[in-house]
Amino acid sequence: MRVAVANWHSGVVGGAESYIKGVVTALESAGIELAMLSERESAPGREKIESSAGAPTWCVSDIGEQAALAAMRAWRPDLVYVHLIESTALEARLLEVAPAVLFAHSYHGMCISGEKTFKFPDVRPCGLPFSWKCLLHFYPNRCGGLSPITMWQDYLKQSERHSMLPKYSAIATASEYLRRQLIANGVKPERVHKIPMMLSATFAEPGNQPVASHTDDTKRIIFVGRMGRLKGVGILLDSLPAVAAALNSKINLTFIGDGPGRTALEENARRVQARDARITIQMAGWKKPEEIRAVLAEADLLVVPSIWPEPFGLVGPEAGRLGLPAAAFDVGGISEWLVDGVNGELAPGNPPTAQGLADAIVRCVRDPTVHKRLRAGALEISQRFDTSLHVQSLIKIFRQVARPELRPESEPQQVSLA
Numbered sequence: 001m002r003v004a005v006a007n008w009h010s011g012v013v014g015g016a017e018s019y020i021k022g023v024v025t026a027l028e029s030a031g032i033e034l035a036m037l038s039e040r041e042s043a044p045g046r047e048k049i050e051s052s053a054g055a056p057t058w059c060v061s062d063i064g065e066q067a068a069l070a071a072m073r074a075w076r077p078d079l080v081y082v083h084l085i086e087s088t089a090l091e092a093r094l095l096e097v098a099p100a101v102l103f104a105h106s107y108h109g110m111c112i113s114g115e116k117t118f119k120f121p122d123v124r125p126c127g128l129p130f131s132w133k134c135l136l137h138f139y140p141n142r143c144g145g146l147s148p149i150t151m152w153q154d155y156l157k158q159s160e161r162h163s164m165l166p167k168y169s170a171i172a173t174a175s176e177y178l179r180r181q182l183i184a185n186g187v188k189p190e191r192v193h194k195i196p197m198m199l200s201a202t203f204a205e206p207g208n209q210p211v212a213s214h215t216d217d218t219k220r221i222i223f224v225g226r227m228g229r230l231k232g233v234g235i236l237l238d239s240l241p242a243v244a245a246a247l248n249s250k251i252n253l254t255f256i257g258d259g260p261g262r263t264a265l266e267e268n269a270r271r272v273q274a275r276d277a278r279i280t281i282q283m284a285g286w287k288k289p290e291e292i293r294a295v296l297a298e299a300d301l302l303v304v305p306s307i308w309p310e311p312f313g314l315v316g317p318e319a320g321r322l323g324l325p326a327a328a329f330d331v332g333g334i335s336e337w338l339v340d341g342v343n344g345e346l347a348p349g350n351p352p353t354a355q356g357l358a359d360a361i362v363r364c365v366r367d368p369t370v371h372k373r374l375r376a377g378a379l380e381i382s383q384r385f386d387t388s389l390h391v392q393s394l395i396k397i398f399r400q401v402a403r404p405e406l407r408p409e410s411e412p413q414q415v416s417l418a
Contacts, residue, residue, distance in 0.1 A: 001395075001402060003027065004035045004077035006094055008086045010049055010059060011042025014226070015314055016084050016105040018289070021049045022200045026391045028052050032398075035075055037068055037094075039086055047288070060090065069093055078402040079169070084108075088160040095167050099401045102165075104173040106311060109161030110185045112154050113144035115230060117308040122351040125309040125331060129184045130162050162186075169401040172394065174312040175333030193397055198390035199318050199382070202289035206379060207297055207322035218250040219243075219365050222299040222324075224292055224315050225306075227259035232305030232329065234261075235354050237268050237281070239305075242358035244278040247366055254282045254299075256292055297322050300371070301364050304328035304338075307352040313337065316344075320382035325374035327360040337385075343377040 005020060012018055028034055028051060035056040036049065051057070056075055058068040065087075072080075080100045085091040094100060102108070107116045110130045118124050120142035128134065137143060138151055145151070165171070165187050173179050174197040182192045198204075225231050233255065244251050255265070262283070269281040284295070296302065302319040304310070309332030316326045317337050328334050329349035338344050347353075347360040365371050 320378035
C-alpha cells in the first residue's frame with residue numbers, strides 16, 4: 001500500500017511532528033510504502049521527519065504547490081494521510097488526489113481561534129459546534145484576539161476547514177473527547193475512529209523500575225510544552241507558594257520548552273522566587289527528546305497545567321514510561337490517560353485555579369508511600385500505549401479507506417484503549 005503523508009512542517013516543531021516522525025518509521029517497518037509532502041522546511045537545528053532512503057519528498061515552499069501536487073499524483077498513492085495543513089486551498093486539493101485520512105491533532109474546523117475555550121469571565125471549555133453563531137460569542141467570551149479583521153479571516157478559514165471534515169474518508173484521533181467533538185461538528189460517527197495512541201520512539205522503551213522519591217526534601221517538578229497562557233504556565237507559577245507551604249519543603253520547577261509567553265514567564269518566575277526562598281525555577285528552553293527523557297527520569301512529578309481542553313496530552317503517558325506520575329487539570333482528553341489516585345491526580349478544570357492545581361500536586365508528592373504507588377501506576381498505564389497496536393489500528397483504517405469493497409459489514413468501526 002502506498003500512503004502519502006502531508007503536514008505543514010518537514011521537521012519536529014511540536015507534538016504532531018513528533019508523532020509523524022515515529023509513525024513514519026513504524027509504518028515503513030510494517031511494509032507500508034510512504035512519501036512525504038510538507039508546506040515548508042523547518043527551522044535549522046530541528047529534527048527532520050525522515051523516511052527510508054529513496055522515499056519521495058515534496059516541499060511546497062521549494063517547488064510550488066502545483067508541482068508538489070503533480071508529483072504526488074504521479075506517485076499514485078492509495079491514500080493521503082493528512083495532519084496539520086496551514087493552507088486550506090492545499091488541503092482541499094489533497095482531498096482530490098486520493099481517499100484521505102485525517103489524524104485530528106487539534107480542533108481542526110471546529111473553532112474560530114482553534115482553542116475551544118471561553119476566556120471571560122472565567123476560563124472554561126467551549127462545547128458549542130462550529131457555526132456562524134460562534135461570531136456572537138467571540139468578543140463577549142474573549143475566544144480570541146480583539147481585531148475584528150483577524151476574527152473574520154479566521155472564521156472564513158475555519159469555515160473552509162469545517163466544510164472539508166465530512167469529505168475525509170476517515171478521521172483518526174487519540175481521545176474519545178475529540179471524537180465526540182468531531183461528531184458534534186457533523187462528521188458521521190462511523191468515520192471517526194478513536195485509536196490507541198503510540199509513544200514517540202524516545203519514550204517507547206520503559207525506564208528503570210519506579211523508585212521512591214529523592215532522599216532530600218526538594219520536590220522536583222517538570223513542565224514540558226509550549227509556553228503560552230492556555231498551557232497554564234502562569235497558573236502553575238501561581239500555585240507554587242501554596243505547594244511549598246503545604247509541603248514545607250523546597251520546590252525545584254523546571255520549564256522545558258519555548259513560546260511567545262517565555263519573557264513574561266521569566267519575569268513572573270523571578271518575582272515568585274524573590275518572595276519565597278524555598279522555590280527555585282529554571283528555564284531550560286527547547287530540548288531534544290533524549291534530553292527531555294533524561295530530565296524527566298530525575299523528576300518527582302510532571303505537571304500538565306493546560307487550561308484549554310487539551311485534545312490528549314501525550315507528554316503524560318511519555319513521562320509515565322519513566323514511572324513519573326502527573327498532576328493536571330481535568331480538561332479535554334486528559335482524564336483518558338490520567339486516573340485519579342492511580343498515575344497522578346486531577347484538579348478541577350471548570351474553572352481551573354492555582355489552589356486546585358496546588359492541591360493536586362501536594363497529593364501526588366506529600367506521602368512517599370502514595371508517591372511510590374503513583375510511580376508504579378504511571379508505568380503500568382503507559383504500557384497501554386503500544387506502537388504495534390497503534391499501527392495495526394491505523395493500517396486497518398487505511399485498508400478500509402483505500403479498498404472499501406474489502407470491508408466486512410460486521411467489522412467494528414473503532415478501536416479503544418478500554
